[in-house]
Amino acid sequence: MAEATKANQTNDNPSHLDQKMNLSTGEPGTETIASELAAIFGDRMITTEAGCAPYRKDESFHVARPPHAVVQPENAEEIQEMVRWCARHRMPIVPRGAGTSLEGNCLAVCGGICIDTTRMNSVIAVHQDDFHAVVQPGVTRRQLNNYLKGSGLFFPIDPGADATLGGMAATRASGTNAVLYGSMRENVVNIELVLADGSLIRTAKRPPKSAAGYDLTRLMVGSEGTLGVFTELTIKLYPVPESILSASCAYETMEGAVSSVIEMHKYGIPVARVELLDEHTVGAVNRYSKTDFAVAPTLFFEFHGSEQGVREQVELTGEIVRENGGSGFVWAEMMEERNRMWRARHDVAYATKQLRPDGKIWATDVCVPVSRLAECINETRRDIDESGILAPIVGHVGDGNFHLLLMVDHENDEEVRAAEALHRRMVLRALEMEGTCTGEHGIGYGKLDFLKAEHGDAIRPMRLIKQALDPQGIMNPGKIFE
Amino acid sequence: MAEATKANQTNDNPSHLDQKMNLSTGEPGTETIASELAAIFGDRMITTEAGCAPYRKDESFHVARPPHAVVQPENAEEIQEMVRWCARHRMPIVPRGAGTSLEGNCLAVCGGICIDTTRMNSVIAVHQDDFHAVVQPGVTRRQLNNYLKGSGLFFPIDPGADATLGGMAATRASGTNAVLYGSMRENVVNIELVLADGSLIRTAKRPPKSAAGYDLTRLMVGSEGTLGVFTELTIKLYPVPESILSASCAYETMEGAVSSVIEMHKYGIPVARVELLDEHTVGAVNRYSKTDFAVAPTLFFEFHGSEQGVREQVELTGEIVRENGGSGFVWAEMMEERNRMWRARHDVAYATKQLRPDGKIWATDVCVPVSRLAECINETRRDIDESGILAPIVGHVGDGNFHLLLMVDHENDEEVRAAEALHRRMVLRALEMEGTCTGEHGIGYGKLDFLKAEHGDAIRPMRLIKQALDPQGIMNPGKIFE
Numbered sequence: 027m028a029e030a031t032k033a034n035q036t037n038d039n040p041s042h043l044d045q046k047m048n049l050s051t052g053e054p055g056t057e058t059i060a061s062e063l064a065a066i067f068g069d070r071m072i073t074t075e076a077g078c079a080p081y082r083k084d085e086s087f088h089v090a091r092p093p094h095a096v097v098q099p100e101n102a103e104e105i106q107e108m109v110r111w112c113a114r115h116r117m118p119i120v121p122r123g124a125g126t127s128l129e130g131n132c133l134a135v136c137g138g139i140c141i142d143t144t145r146m147n148s149v150i151a152v153h154q155d156d157f158h159a160v161v162q163p164g165v166t167r168r169q170l171n172n173y174l175k176g177s178g179l180f181f182p183i184d185p186g187a188d189a190t191l192g193g194m195a196a197t198r199a200s201g202t203n204a205v206l207y208g209s210m211r212e213n214v215v216n217i218e219l220v221l222a223d224g225s226l227i228r229t230a231k232r233p234p235k236s237a238a239g240y241d242l243t244r245l246m247v248g249s250e251g252t253l254g255v256f257t258e259l260t261i262k263l264y265p266v267p268e269s270i271l272s273a274s275c276a277y278e279t280m281e282g283a284v285s286s287v288i289e290m291h292k293y294g295i296p297v298a299r300v301e302l303l304d305e306h307t308v309g310a311v312n313r314y315s316k317t318d319f320a321v322a323p324t325l326f327f328e329f330h331g332s333e334q335g336v337r338e339q340v341e342l343t344g345e346i347v348r349e350n351g352g353s354g355f356v357w358a359e360m361m362e363e364r365n366r367m368w369r370a371r372h373d374v375a376y377a378t379k380q381l382r383p384d385g386k387i388w389a390t391d392v393c394v395p396v397s398r399l400a401e402c403i404n405e406t407r408r409d410i411d412e413s414g415i416l417a418p419i420v421g422h423v424g425d426g427n428f429h430l431l432l433m434v435d436h437e438n439d440e441e442v443r444a445a446e447a448l449h450r451r452m453v454l455r456a457l458e459m460e461g462t463c464t465g466e467h468g469i470g471y472g473k474l475d476f477l478k479a480e481h482g483d484a485i486r487p488m489r490l491i492k493q494a495l496d497p498q499g500i501m502n503p504g505k506i507f508e
Numbered sequence: 509m510a511e512a513t514k515a516n517q518t519n520d521n522p523s524h525l526d527q528k529m530n531l532s533t534g535e536p537g538t539e540t541i542a543s544e545l546a547a548i549f550g551d552r553m554i555t556t557e558a559g560c561a562p563y564r565k566d567e568s569f570h571v572a573r574p575p576h577a578v579v580q581p582e583n584a585e586e587i588q589e590m591v592r593w594c595a596r597h598r599m600p601i602v603p604r605g606a607g608t609s610l611e612g613n614c615l616a617v618c619g620g621i622c623i624d625t626t627r628m629n630s631v632i633a634v635h636q637d638d639f640h641a642v643v644q645p646g647v648t649r650r651q652l653n654n655y656l657k658g659s660g661l662f663f664p665i666d667p668g669a670d671a672t673l674g675g676m677a678a679t680r681a682s683g684t685n686a687v688l689y690g691s692m693r694e695n696v697v698n699i700e701l702v703l704a705d706g707s708l709i710r711t712a713k714r715p716p717k718s719a720a721g722y723d724l725t726r727l728m729v730g731s732e733g734t735l736g737v738f739t740e741l742t743i744k745l746y747p748v749p750e751s752i753l754s755a756s757c758a759y760e761t762m763e764g765a766v767s768s769v770i771e772m773h774k775y776g777i778p779v780a781r782v783e784l785l786d787e788h789t790v791g792a793v794n795r796y797s798k799t800d801f802a803v804a805p806t807l808f809f810e811f812h813g814s815e816q817g818v819r820e821q822v823e824l825t826g827e828i829v830r831e832n833g834g835s836g837f838v839w840a841e842m843m844e845e846r847n848r849m850w851r852a853r854h855d856v857a858y859a860t861k862q863l864r865p866d867g868k869i870w871a872t873d874v875c876v877p878v879s880r881l882a883e884c885i886n887e888t889r890r891d892i893d894e895s896g897i898l899a900p901i902v903g904h905v906g907d908g909n910f911h912l913l914l915m916v917d918h919e920n921d922e923e924v925r926a927a928e929a930l931h932r933r934m935v936l937r938a939l940e941m942e943g944t945c946t947g948e949h950g951i952g953y954g955k956l957d958f959l960k961a962e963h964g965d966a967i968r969p970m971r972l973i974k975q976a977l978d979p980q981g982i983m984n985p986g987k988i989f990e
Contacts, residue, residue: 469721
């Protein structure tokens with residue numbers, strides 16, 4: 027227990043809430059806090075410096091102070107007890123899944139108790155005829171898809187990392203095939219969660235649609251743990267497509283690539299993935315993955331459907347891409363070929379890393395109306411080139427969403443400042459074009475500055491909701507709002 | 509102006525708020541209220557009893573007291589002025605579109621000012637490449653689709669009535685083709701609205717997706733005017749399908765019909781409409797529309813897609829329906845045949861009315877997981893038959909959503925009580941089956957009783973949000989919450 031106090035003393039960002047926390051002795055006049063928590067969690071409570079250290083990070087470059095303690099609940103009741111305890115002690119609560127967030131969303135910037143949900147990883151029910159799965163929040167998307175093998179159903183949302191479904195819902199995650207299947211916004215049916223006062227609610231039952239009262243489900247999706255801790259989710263499943271085909275195509279210009287996608291949408295082609303790699307990314311991919319894609323703006327497509335339907339989609343897409351200056355449109359039917367292409371796409375981060383082994387990746391994303399995407403990417407590209415920073419671009423072009431992978435030496439202040447300025451210009455450019463400061467990573471604490479720039483006066487009702495549901499401000503403080 | 513005072517004196521439901529309202533003299537110590545409003549709205553303000561009378565009703569059987577006054581703003585600034593005035597005087601505000609709601613959603617149950625948005629009926633912009641339309645709230649769905657003619661785009665959501673898009677968003681409306689295109693929940697990109705304090709906010713910009721902050725758009729969709737008055741909406745459009753085919757099919761059992769739809773979903777058939785009519789409805793339709801559908805549980809299908817894709821959908825559906833005991837599967841390619849079938853479906857209310865000319869239709873809806881739909885309909889059917897009340901069933905079976913059209917003589921107390929009991933049993937049955945008390949009509953004040961039964965403790969955060977955003981309770985009071 028002494029370790030926790032020690033961790034407390036070595037905080038990076040001491041907070042006024044620290045004085046509330048002394049796991050070894052408890053507050054004056056209260057029972058011994060540590061023994062209270064130990065009575066609930068036993069050895070599923072971590073208070074040592076070494077044990078808490080991994081919780082200082084997510085998959086981004088952000089590093090925060092460690093939480094005061096980590097607990098690993100196994101059911102909703104334990105989360106309720108933990109939240110009630112934190113409410114009594116005005117202690118921050120930081121929910122965490124697989125820790126794959128990219129904006130510090132699950133870091134204990136104000137200290138407090140990290141609720142690690144990874145032990146709550148049971149699939150509770152699959153309602154085959156309703157295309158619903160009921161899961162605990164710590165189930166990861168791959169785990170769920172393994173569980174579903176042989177059922178004819180799958181869960182499509184794929185943010186790259188093997189994130190937990192609770193975390194994906196909390197950050198309103200999406201990924202490569204949101205263009206067909208939507209993001210977590212469209213794919214969460216209901217959420218059971220513990221509110222800041224320790225009460226347990228369910229946002230809805232399981233009807234395919236409802237007009238009964240406020241849409242609490244959608245309010246909770248994307249709330250990043252600032253309104254409650256998720257204890258169970260019902261999510262949508264989809265039939266495994268009979269046929270899957272992939273294709274790739276190189277373009278002379280970014281405009282040609284984006285126009286192709288707009289055209290495909292006009293023809294009602296239900297493309298399942300359409301990923302954009304700029305020429306710098308393709309170069310890096312070729313070197314790392316030993317592929318030989320033409321070094322030019324490139325689209326990777328994936329089509330889902332019946333055998334006949336998919337062939338029709340591919341043929342029509344072939345015509346559209348040629349009309350838009352695309353060349354070398356080749357499609358890959360074989361699983362092996364397809365996997366090779368998509369593995370190359372998934373390994374973009376590693377390929378980028380190899381470009382500059384001394385740098386660290388700063389992954390960021392924005393999203394704009396598709397009509398502005400080519401312009402936004404081109405201006406950003408020019409800005410990157412002028413800045414001298416290495417930063418490949420990849421995008422979920424069907425959604426107007428693209429990522430910048432800034433390779434930065436975080437020890438080099440000048441470089442960090444240049445990257446920050448570049449980042450800021452990109453975000454403001456996206457907002458200028460009626461876009462958003464983040465398509466799928468969330469605000470966390472990495473994008474606090476931009477929420478106001480994006481939403482203006484609409485921040486006020488957001489804050490009012492936060493205050494109404496969490497008057498003490500104990501739920502993941504320092505995230506979304508400053 | 510004397511008329512308003514008179515209307516005030518003849519209220520059906522006098523409210524404590526009435527004392528605040530005296531349009532002819534104003535409150536003691538304040539300027540003359542009527543002249544304040546007249547200065548803004550001129551002859552776009554209605555205060556006469558005769559002028560206000562039509563606003564006592566919507567398309568349901570509900571009748572409320574008239575509003576104290578009706579104003580017809582032409583822009584957001586006028587709505588802001590009206591809301592600020594109401595906030596100063598603690599006067600209820602009741603937003604209203606085409607008045608086609610079915611649960612009294614737009615009636616002035618507590619009196620107050622009705623904000624009639626029908627003059628705000630401009631299509632502000634169509635972003636062709638983004639598939640977005642920006643509209644004022646008083647634009648109706650037919651008006652928008654007429655405007656879009658020739659553009660290759662259309663707005664699919666079709667609740668039957670020619671509702672305004674503001675009203676549709678406010679009640680989270682959907683209709684016959686939500687199974688493919690979603691409800692208003694999925695089809696509103698952002699909303700500009702006036703909050704209870706008169707401030708004007710926009711819930712989002714126009715990115716296809718975003719992870720930046722709370723999803724205010726989804727919170728406002730379905731809020732039934734209780735959180736603000738909509739002044740502008742951006743909504744999604746879709747490419748007009750190359751080909752449309754319709755089909756119908758009769759079943760021996762309700763289970764066969766529902767199983768067909770589940771099976772179609774498993775095969776990934778993207779059916780655009782799939783409507784269920786029970787045998788009573790088919791009988792009424794045949795008599796009214798001079799059709800000759802077999803008097804049995806019947807499905808009407810519509811398929812959208814490419815020519816080849818639609819044919820494939822129809823063929824596969826034909827196989828599925830036969831395996832599930834469907835017979836007489838016939839498809840209608842010709843526009844005329846298709847229109848005849850869908851007109852018959854749209855005229856179900858008139859057909860029902862003809863069954864009992866002395867009755868009035870009480871239209872209500874519930875929605876359950878599709879796996880429970882056949883059971884829910886069958887039990888409801890048995891209950892109806894035992895009650896002796898005439899009540900055809902029609903349903904959007906792909907969504908698990910069905911409607912009961914109760915034909916009731918509202919002068920006959922015993923009959924009304926029997927209908928109410930039947931209605932209550934149907935709603936509680938749907939809730940028991942993990943469904944909702946309303947799939948698409950909203951709570952209004954007709955279903956106040958059931959919100960708590962459906963949401964339990966989740967009512968509390970809903971109320972906290974309401975109080976936070978509308979502390980005086982002036983926004984459409986008496987709706988959603990008691």
